[in-house]
Amino acid sequence: MQEDRKQQSIGQSRYYLDALDQASRLATLDRPVLILGERGSGKELMAHRTHFLSPRWEEPFIKVNCAALSETLVESTLFGHEAGSFTGAIRSQPGYFERVGEGTLFLDEIATLSLRIQEKLLRVLEYGEFERLGGQKTLVTRGRIIGATHGNLHSMAEKGEFRNDLLDRIAFDVIHTPPLRVREDDILLLAEHFAVSFVRQLDWDFFPGFSEVVQQQLLQYSWPGNIRELKNVVERSLFRCKNPEEPISEINLDPFQSPWKNTKINAANDVDLVKRKIQESEKSQKIIQETIPEKISEESLRDFKGRRENWEKQQILAAMELAQHHQGRAASILGLSYDQFRVLWRRFN
Numbered sequence: 383m384q385e386d387r388k389q390q391s392i393g394q395s396r397y398y399l400d401a402l403d404q405a406s407r408l409a410t411l412d413r414p415v416l417i418l419g420e421r422g423s424g425k426e427l428m429a430h431r432t433h434f435l436s437p438r439w440e441e442p443f444i445k446v447n448c449a450a451l452s453e454t455l456v457e458s459t460l461f462g463h464e465a466g467s468f469t470g471a472i473r474s475q476p477g478y479f480e481r482v483g484e485g486t487l488f489l490d491e492i493a494t495l496s497l498r499i500q501e502k503l504l505r506v507l508e509y510g511e512f513e514r515l516g517g518q519k520t521l522v523t524r525g526r527i528i529g530a531t532h533g534n535l536h537s538m539a540e541k542g543e544f545r546n547d548l549l550d551r552i553a554f555d556v557i558h559t560p561p562l563r564v565r566e567d568d569i570l571l572l573a574e575h576f577a578v579s580f581v582r583q584l585d586w587d588f589f590p591g592f593s594e595v596v597q598q599q600l601l602q603y604s605w606p607g608n609i610r611e612l613k614n615v616v617e618r619s620l621f622r623c624k625n626p627e628e629p630i631s632e633i634n635l636d637p638f639q640s641p642w643k644n645t646k647i648n649a650a651n652d653v654d655l656v657k658r659k660i661q662e663s664e665k666s667q668k669i670i671q672e673t674i675p676e677k678i679s680e681e682s683l684r685d686f687k688g689r690r691e692n693w694e695k696q697q698i699l700a701a702m703e704l705a706q707h708h709q710g711r712a713a714s715i716l717g718l719s720y721d722q723f724r725v726l727w728r729r730f731n
């Protein structure tokens with residue numbers, strides 16, 4: 383827990399500051415909170431923050447990953463059990479709702495709770511009441527609940543997989559942790575933060591920075607795994623770096639990519655080959671048909687601008703496909719600067 387207290391929340395982009403602000407305001411209010419966001423977008427850190435800014439900050443912060451436990455284990459972990467209530471329950475044990483005291487219980491991956499446990503949780507949220515597994519005595523908890531999930535609770539509720547009444551009760555207010563791709567101002571800030579921390583572990587004298595190309599790559603990538611993915615990418619690139627004196631000039635966004643796959647990508651940089659590939663593709667056949675009229679007449683040449691735009695759009699899409707949606711690579715396939723490419727990409731996208 384000490385470790386967690388020290389963990390810094392980095393970020394200055396508008397969406398992130400809005401979410402932080404909301405967490406700070408909710409912290410002081412004694413209500414349950416729901417945190418929604420993509421994986422790796424900082425839900426757990428946001429829950430910590432909400433706890434440490436609340437009047438409960440000196441009380442325990444307990445995290446339960448509901449997805450990692452079987453139904454019985456979640457149940458006994460949360461509510462506790464009496465001896466003999468299930469096979470292996472030799473001694474009676476208090477659950478987290480008792481042990482948390484007046485602290486915060488963070489239920490991560492709350493969408494994975496079974497309907498039966500959701501019902502018990504609803505009772506805790508409404509009346510603070512529960513019983514240990516196999517127990518008769520009704521106990522009362524004073525802990526605060528913060529739930530989090532990357533799932534879509536609304537659509538789960540529509541399908542009957544998540545209780546509507548629980549959703550209403552736990553979502554007194556919802557904090558949305560923004561995905562990293564909309565936090566453009568924060569990408570390099572976070573990358574540098576993770577790099578500096580990792581440099582200490584590697585025992586380097588200093589962090590030499592990222593090269594311009596790497597910075598562009600970091601900014602262009604869409605980060606489906608968000609901050610967790612960024613941290614891994616940065617640490618991996620430092621770990622693999624052979625010359626710690628020079629700015630980091632290589633990053634590997636996909637460690638699963640086969641080293642031999644690169645040969646194909648390099649070959650794809652050969653402009654002639656790429657042109658041939660584009661022409662071979664079905665898409666190009668269509669473009670040619672659409673952009674070069676069969677019979678040239680005044681009528682067929684009239685919408686020059688429209689046809690040119692259509693052609694450009696198709697070329698850009700084809701290049702993006704070849705570049706596996708990497709904008710920098712697509713730009714170089716087309717022989718455009720990154721900025722020129724971005725202008726066209728924004729126009730057509």
Ligand SMILES: Nc1ncnc2c1ncn2[C@@H]1O[C@H](COP(=O)(O)OP(=O)(O)O)[C@@H](O)[C@H]1O
Nearest residue numbers: 390391392393421422423424425426427609610
């Ligand atoms: N604002 C931030 N500043 C620094 N590190 C962060 C920030 N948000 C998240 N992290 C780090 O990113 C990783 C993923 O965050 P986490 O809270 O576990 O995400 P989630 O619970 O949404 O999957 C963790 O290592 C966490 O410490």
Ligand SMILES: [Mg+2]
Nearest residue numbers: 422425426490
């Ligand atoms: Mg998490």
